[in-house]
Amino acid sequence: MSLSLTPEETRLLAGDQGEGMALAMRVITETARLMGASRLVPVVSAHIDGALYHGDSGTLFAEHLVRLGAKLAIPTTLNVGALDLACGARTRLPPHQHDMAYRMMRAYEAMGCAPTWTCAPYQAGHRPALGSDVAWGESNAVAFCNSVLGARTNRYGDFLDICCAMTARAPYYGLHIPENRRAVFALDCSGLSPALRNSDVFWPVIGTLFGQRAGTSIGVVLGLDGCATEDRLKAFGAAAASAGAVGLFHILGETPEAPDLATVTGEQDIPVIPVTAAMLNAARAGLSTTGETAIDAVAIGSPHCSAEELLELDRLIGGRRLARPFYACTGRHAVAELEAAGRRRALEEAGVTLVADTCVVVTPILEGVKGVLMTNSGKFAHYAPGNTGYAVQYGAMAECVESAVTGRLVREERLWS
Amino acid sequence: MTFPALTPLLPGEASGPVLQLSAPLSFWGGVDPASGRIIQVRHPECGRTIGGMILCLPATIGSSSSSAVLLELIRLGIAPAALVMGTPDAILMIGCLVAREMGWAAPPAFALDPAGQARLPGSAHIDAGGQVSPLS
Numbered sequence: 001m002s003l004s005l006t007p008e009e010t011r012l013l014a015g016d017q018g019e020g021m022a023l024a025m026r027v028i029t030e031t032a033r034l035m036g037a038s039r040l041v042p043v044v045s046a047h048i049d050g051a052l053y054h055g056d057s058g059t060l061f062a063e064h065l066v067r068l069g070a071k072l073a074i075p076t077t078l079n080v081g082a083l084d085l086a087c088g089a090r091t092r093l094p095p096h097q098h099d100m101a102y103r104m105m106r107a108y109e110a111m112g113c114a115p116t117w118t119c120a121p122y123q124a125g126h127r128p129a130l131g132s133d134v135a136w137g138e139s140n141a142v143a144f145c146n147s148v149l150g151a152r153t154n155r156y157g158d159f160l161d162i163c164c165a166m167t168a169r170a171p172y173y174g175l176h177i178p179e180n181r182r183a184v185f186a187l188d189c190s191g192l193s194p195a196l197r198n199s200d201v202f203w204p205v206i207g208t209l210f211g212q213r214a215g216t217s218i219g220v221v222l223g224l225d226g227c228a229t230e231d232r233l234k235a236f237g238a239a240a241a242s243a244g245a246v247g248l249f250h251i252l253g254e255t256p257e258a259p260d261l262a263t264v265t266g267e268q269d270i271p272v273i274p275v276t277a278a279m280l281n282a283a284r285a286g287l288s289t290t291g292e293t294a295i296d297a298v299a300i301g302s303p304h305c306s307a308e309e310l311l312e313l314d315r316l317i318g319g320r321r322l323a324r325p326f327y328a329c330t331g332r333h334a335v336a337e338l339e340a341a342g343r344r345r346a347l348e349e350a351g352v353t354l355v356a357d358t359c360v361v362v363t364p365i366l367e368g369v370k371g372v373l374m375t376n377s378g379k380f381a382h383y384a385p386g387n388t389g390y391a392v393q394y395g396a397m398a399e400c401v402e403s404a405v406t407g408r409l410v411r412e413e414r415l416w417s
Numbered sequence: 418m419t420f421p422a423l424t425p426l427l428p429g430e431a432s433g434p435v436l437q438l439s440a441p442l443s444f445w446g447g448v449d450p451a452s453g454r455i456i457q458v459r460h461p462e463c464g465r466t467i468g469g470m471i472l473c474l475p476a477t478i479g480s481s482s483s484s485a486v487l488l489e490l491i492r493l494g495i496a497p498a499a500l501v502m503g504t505p506d507a508i509l510m511i512g513c514l515v516a517r518e519m520g521w522a523a524p525p526a527f528a529l530d531p532a533g534q535a536r537l538p539g540s541a542h543i544d545a546g547g548q549v550s551p552l553s
Contacts, residue, residue, distance in 0.1 A: 027514050031507050034426055049481055055450045055489030061515055137481050157481040157508035159488070159515045171507075386446055386458070 003033050009040060012167060020068035024163035031160055032171035041133050041172040043153075046076040046165035047121050047145070049137030050158035051108040052362055053082040053101035061159065062107035065166075072112040073168035077121040079138045081105040082363040085117070086332040086356035092364040101363075111162070117357035118331030120234065120304040122149060125333070130256055133176055135164030139247075140303045140379065143237035146248040148230070150256035152176050155247050175248055181257060182266040183220035183250050187213065188274045190223030196415055197227045200235070201396035204378030207236035209275065209283040211243030218248050220264050222272070225253025231306055238303050239378025281416060287381040287394035293409040295393065296371030298322075298400045299360045301329030302379040307337035309397070313352065314343050316401040322351035324404045325367065329359040351404075361387045374400050374409070421533035423501060423547035427513050429525030431499035432542040432552060436470035437534055438462055444483035444509065453495040471541055472497035473534040476504060487512030491521050499543060500526040501534060 005013065013029060015022040032040060050058065082101035083091055093101060109115050116124045122144050128134045130150035136142050137156045145151050154174040156164060164170045175181060187210055189197060196202050210219060228251055240246040250258035258264040300313070305328055313328060328347075335356050338344045348354065360366050361383045366373070373390035375381055376397045384392050395403070395411045402410035439461045442448070447457035453468040468490070487509055490496040500509060505528055516523035527547055529537075538551035 023518050027511065027518070030514050031511060034505050034510055035507050036505075050485065052482065052485075054445070054482060054485040055492070057488045057492040057516075057519070057521075058485050060492075061488070061519060064519060139481065155481050155508075157483065157511050158485040160484070160507070160511050383446070 003029060003037060004039055005029065009169065018069050020065055020070040021166060023065070023068065024166040027160060027163045028167060028169055028171060035171055035173050037171040037173040039172050040169040041176050042168055043074065043133045043135045043164055043170045045074050045126065045128050045134045046161060047079060047126065047136040047138065047141050048076060048108060048113055048161045048165065049079040050161050051078050051081050051104055053097065053104050056100050058158070059100045059104040059107065062104050065162065066107050066110050070111045070166055072165045074165060075126070076113045076165040077116040077124065077126045078108055078113045079117070079119050079121070079141065080358045080362060081117055082358055084355055084357045087335060087354045089353055089355040089365055091358070092368070113165070116331060116333065118304045118333065119302070119359070120306065120331060123306050123333070124331055133170065135161060135170045137161040139241035140234070140238035142247050143241045143249065144234060146175055147237060147250065147255050148233050152181070179266070181248060182218065182268070183258070183264045183270060184217050185213070185219045185270055186222050186272040187219060188222040188272050191274055191276070192223070192280070197224060199396070199415060200232060201376065201415070203232040203235045204239040204376070205280055205284045205287065206275070207239030208243045208287060208378050209279060210236070210249060211240035211246050212283065213273070214240065214244045214246050216245045218250070220250035220252055220258055222252050224251050228254040231309060234303050235378065239382070242379045242382035277416070284394065284416065287378060288392055289385050290372055290391035290393065292372050292391060294372060295324055295374045295403045295407055295409055296369070297325040297327070297366060297390070298374045298404045299327040299329065299380055299384070300376050300397060300400060301355070302359055302361065302377040304359070305330040305334055307334040307341070310334055310338050310347065311341060311343060313397065313401065314347050316398050317347070317350045320350065320405055322404040323407045326352045326404045327355050327360050327365065328352050329355045332356045366390065374403050376400050420538060420549035420551070421529060421536050423527035423529045423543060423549065425525065425545065425547050426502070426505055426528055427510060427523070427526040428545055430543060430545045431471060431525055433469050433471050433498035434540045435473060435537045436462070436465060436467060437473045437537070438475060441476045442474065443480050444486040445480035448486055448490070450486045450489040451493070453490050467497050468495035470497050471499045471501060471537070471543065473501040473537065474503060474506070475531045475534065481508055484508050484512040484515070488515055491516040491523050496524050499524050501529050502526060503529070503531045503534065
């Protein structure tokens with residue numbers, strides 16, 4: 001299949017709008033050709049995952065684009081960087097890496113990206129309309145955007161994301177095509193207890209199980225209608241996208257492309273897998289990597305905590321003093337809401353370190369000593385052992401708080417039996 | 418003995434030892450961008466270095482930041498000599514496309530199914546048309 005371009009796209013590629021635009025069009029059209037796309041699709045917004053420092057090359061590329069006069073054609077938000085520019089959490093990067101990470105963040109801001117610096121841009125006001133085509137990066141953001149908002153994006157890799165933002169175009173393939181968005185398998189949760197389905201701690205676990213089953217295919221979860229909240233869907237998607245290559249999921253009766261089984265499957269018969277307590281317990285056990293019950297630190301906020309989650313943390317602490325380091329990763333949008341509610345100081349005085357603009361698994365913030373990290377995030381549980389060297393214990397936010405107060409693992413097993 | 422012909426994706430020729438990965442690999446979190454060493458502890462080839470190799474990848478996997486890790490390897494001159502992919506992977510090839518825009522010598526990329534990958538010699542030259550000849 002050959003790629004056909006509109007006359008305008010051909011002019012952009014030829015450099016009518018400058019060399020920066022021509023570069024972006026070269027990257028997009030080459031990618032489209034390699035992926036077998038027959039055309040490009042206009043996109044209405046972008047979310048950039050490419051501003052996280054992995055080495056000097058990414059900084060040099062961003063500054064190259066700035067020098068070429070790169071400007072953005074559509075509203076564009078930024079995922080996390082490697083530094084906390086908003087709350088000042090200390091990053092243990094060596095001086096050269098720190099400098100290059102900072103230059104990279106400033107280069108993306110100079111191109112016109114909104115300095116949201118969050119992996120939950122959809123809770124910082126970036127919410128494209130149902131059915132619109134967009135170009136988003138970062139696995140949890142992509143999953144939320146496709147699944148909960150019903151906008152259409154592939155998992156755009158670093159560097160392609162900014163090229164889409166500059167040109168307002170993306171290769172037309174994969175999840176942009178409606179027929180590719182249907183569920184081909186179902187997980188049925190209707191046999192699980194209502195108390196479990198209505199608890200926050202359940203959602204990263206079922207998300208992990210879903211991701212392991214899905215791989216790259218698309219599925220629908222049955223039996224959870226009436227149980228979802230936005231933060232629960234956020235936690236599900238992040239866990240699913242860590243455990244598998246999930247760019248889109250459906251929750252029957254909750255997500256917009258799954259009002260009923262006929263719609264979400266395109267009226268095809270699909271296999272339905274009943275979820276048992278044993279399957280769920282195996283997925284939950286996999287989120288912890290140690291039997292050690294002494295807890296050295298706690299980290300929450302992957303994806304970034306919403307203001308509601310920070311206020312819930314404040315209520316759970318209830319004026320007590322935490323005995324272990326406690327990191328709450330969040331966006332500056334949520335920090336502003338926390339301040340407006342008058343609770344930032346109380347949270348910090350209790351011993352919570354607010355980490356904004358970045359998070360503890362993508363940049364070195366945790367203390368150098370290796371030990372046991374407790375988290376309520378399926379995504380932190382997946383990536384922390386490899387990226388930080390800490391072993392992980394998984395539990396609910398309330399259990400994370402109690403464990404941080406006592407320094408010992410506190411976990412309620414009754415819900416799961 | 419005849420060797421399978423490769424389908425050129427990103428043009429170029431390459432010579433080097435063939436490193437056949439026996440499991441998919443995400444470059445982000447799986448390859449150290451400073452050394453090119455495979456660091457994913459669960460990967461069968463963990464500890465091997467991919468620099469200078471004709472790297473055969475059976476399947477697409479992984480993080481959208483893998484393009485950034487490959488770009489860094491290219492800038493440091495420790496990238497694979499060629500990428501041989503079971504299925505075309507947009508994320509890795511974007512690393513090569515951006516490297517070319519930056520004026521850094523990027524490896525060519527070819528498509529070849531895993532069965533064909535297994536029939537490549539231990540050390541090979543691949544010409545721009547995808548024809549393979551063994552190196553002694």
